Amino acid sequence: MQRKLNEMLNPKQIDFMLADDKVINLLTGSVRSGKTYVSLLKWAVFVATMPESSEFLMTGKTLTSLKRNCLGLLQDLVGKNFTYSTSQKMGVLFGRKIWLEGANDERAESKIRGMTLAGAYVDELTQIPFDFYSMLLSRLSVKNAKLYATTNPDSPTHWVKEMIIDNEEIEKAIWTFSFDDNEILKKENEDYFNNLKQQYQSMGGVYFERFILGLWVMAEGVIYRQFANNPELFIKDKAVDENGDKINFLIISIGIDYGATKGETEFKATGITSQFKEVWTIDEEKLHGLYAPEQVYQKFVDFYKRVVVDYGKVTHCFADYGALGQVLTYGLNRYLQQNGIPLKVDDCIKGQINDRIYLDCYLFANSRRFILRKCKYLIEAYKLAVWDEKHEDTRLDDGTTPIDDLDASEYSMFPFYDKLMMNIKQF
Ligand SMILES: Nc1ncnc2c1ncn2[C@@H]1O[C@H](COP(=O)(O)OP(=O)(O)OP(=O)(O)O)[C@@H](O)[C@H]1O
Ligand SMILES: [Mg+2]
Structure with a gap:
């Protein structure tokens, strides 16, 4: 198992896969660092081990972004074990029902209000309104229910930083991925990573600091x-x-x-x-x-x-x-x-x-x-x-x-x- 994992995953991803999960599991850090890939893998394993009658939710800023960032990749990872329809806003992962919802509209919170969930996956957590997140947490009422989320850093006063990362009173695991952590892809695509870094470097300021250095920093100075x-x-x-x-x-x-x-x-x-x-x-x-x-x-x-x-x-x-x-x-x-x-x-x-x-x-x-x-x-x-x-x-x-x-x-x-x-x- 360990050897197989070594070939499949980056060291940071292996640490995450082998760790015991908490109620809230947040992967934060640089772009392209392997957060979504490994969190979806663990999400799939988690869902497969929960009772078959349980229901789950995958959410992102919009259904389109969820699809773009996660749903296709999840299919690549588990093949036929995941099927979905964005028009029906539903998927099936290892035989378990997965609701799909965009969190970015005003009605989103009311849509999940009545749900009883055994787990939730959130793409780009900082893009989700806090009210939606709190409602989501309150829906995770099944025994051993868990939340998995990924995000790039945002401002140091963002609710994700203040209410989750810096909050000592909740049961959580925070994983920080750096730009160099995606060793597998980096080896294959050295030029791509160099270009990406250069791009963000030229965008400068907050974009470089957040998306490459993975820091929760304020946006300051000239924008463009x-x-x-x-x-x-x-x-x-x-x-x-x-x-x-x-x-x-x-x-x-x-x-x-x-x-x-x-x-x-x-x-x-x-x-x-x-x-x-x-x-x-x-x-x-x-x-x-x-x-x-x-x-x-x-x-x-x-x-x-x-x-x-x-x-x-x-x-x-x-x-x-x-x-x-x-x-x-x-x-x-x-x-x-x-x-x-x-x-x-x-x-x-x-x-x-x-x-x-x-x-x-x-x-x-x-x-x-x-x-x-x-x-x-x-x-x-x-x-x-x-x-x-x-x-x-x-x-x-x-x-x-x-x-x-x-x-x-x-x-x-x-x-x-x-x-x-x-x-x-x-x-
Ligand atoms: N272990 C791996 N083996 C092969 N490809 C991988 C692995 N981990 C990640 N990748 C690929 O590397 C790319 C970046 O990974 P991923 O999307 O998980 O990064 P991310 O940290 O979520 O980035 P972002 O912050 O931009 O969303 C993806 O194309 C993904 O498929
Ligand atoms: Mg991602």
Whole structure:
């Protein structure tokens, strides 16, 4: 058994596999360090040894992220012993029923309220609301029930750090995995690991410290470091590919921020290339001062037409829905219809600002994010954005830096987050 394990697992993973589990078992640390792999293995063994009639839950921030990060890998690990359907939100692992649930929507907590669980698996624990976690713990009422969770570090004041890791009053085992712990994969893919480290190094700051060094640290200073340090790498005069040919974008999406209170409205047009490889900001418009709704609509139509003339199409449009946003969007859609413009404006998906920020930083780090030089407001906004020193993991939004430009740009691209991130976990 021991020899077999040596071939299959990294030393840190073997320690974890052989250890006695506690009620709460948390694996934290660097990216790609083998936490998910080994925790799923142990989860499978745990589930298989619990009574057959017991029920279990696997959860993550969303069902999509749970699927992407865990469900496929679990199948690779145990083969036919795990089958699942995300539409039915259910799986079967060694004959035991596994509920699958995303924790990121407001109703999630009520969905697990009535459950009686013998075990739970949580992917990316820091992304789960505390209320959901407490409800989950209270559902683990079967004898010997256990919770397994993985996470990358977050802020030192995050509830996971304060309520679990630093909490001496609960029965828990905390395992910390480092970037060098995944020896098996590292041996096979030395270049991949070096590149990954370099990528995070260039993203700098909090991303390097948390995701490579595995530290629970505050986010401080300039946000888009890579861009701010060397903007010319990402600023282009024309939207052309490496052969100098005009890019034929797969998607052209406009983001609208109405900026109701500040009287500044932003339009940002974003082009996404085929296979969701690159993201280009190709045009922008800023309306200074207060406008009547009809004037905003006409300005939008002018902007839309400009993009269509330059790039042939606009495929999507997402608008802010805060304050009177929805009313304006309703009016805008009517206006577009009346003017024969074949475009529907949808409410944006706000998500968590930090996910939007991470997406940009990740794309910059991979040289997949470009901005046309003429989009000077957005360029300025990327240079100036900083973390708020007074609030945990928050982008400073006190009027001293131009946040609305970033919002509008993020609204245009965030709906494609999953597709843009798809190749983050290539191995
Ligand atoms: N013992 C192993 N043998 C072979 N491959 C492994 C082993 N452990 C991990 N891997 C592979 O290494 C990669 C990273 O592992 P894993 O996803 O478990 O890391 P992680 O710590 O959960 O990373 P992240 O923080 O990015 O989620 C995965 O592709 C996984 O399949
Ligand atoms: Mg993982």
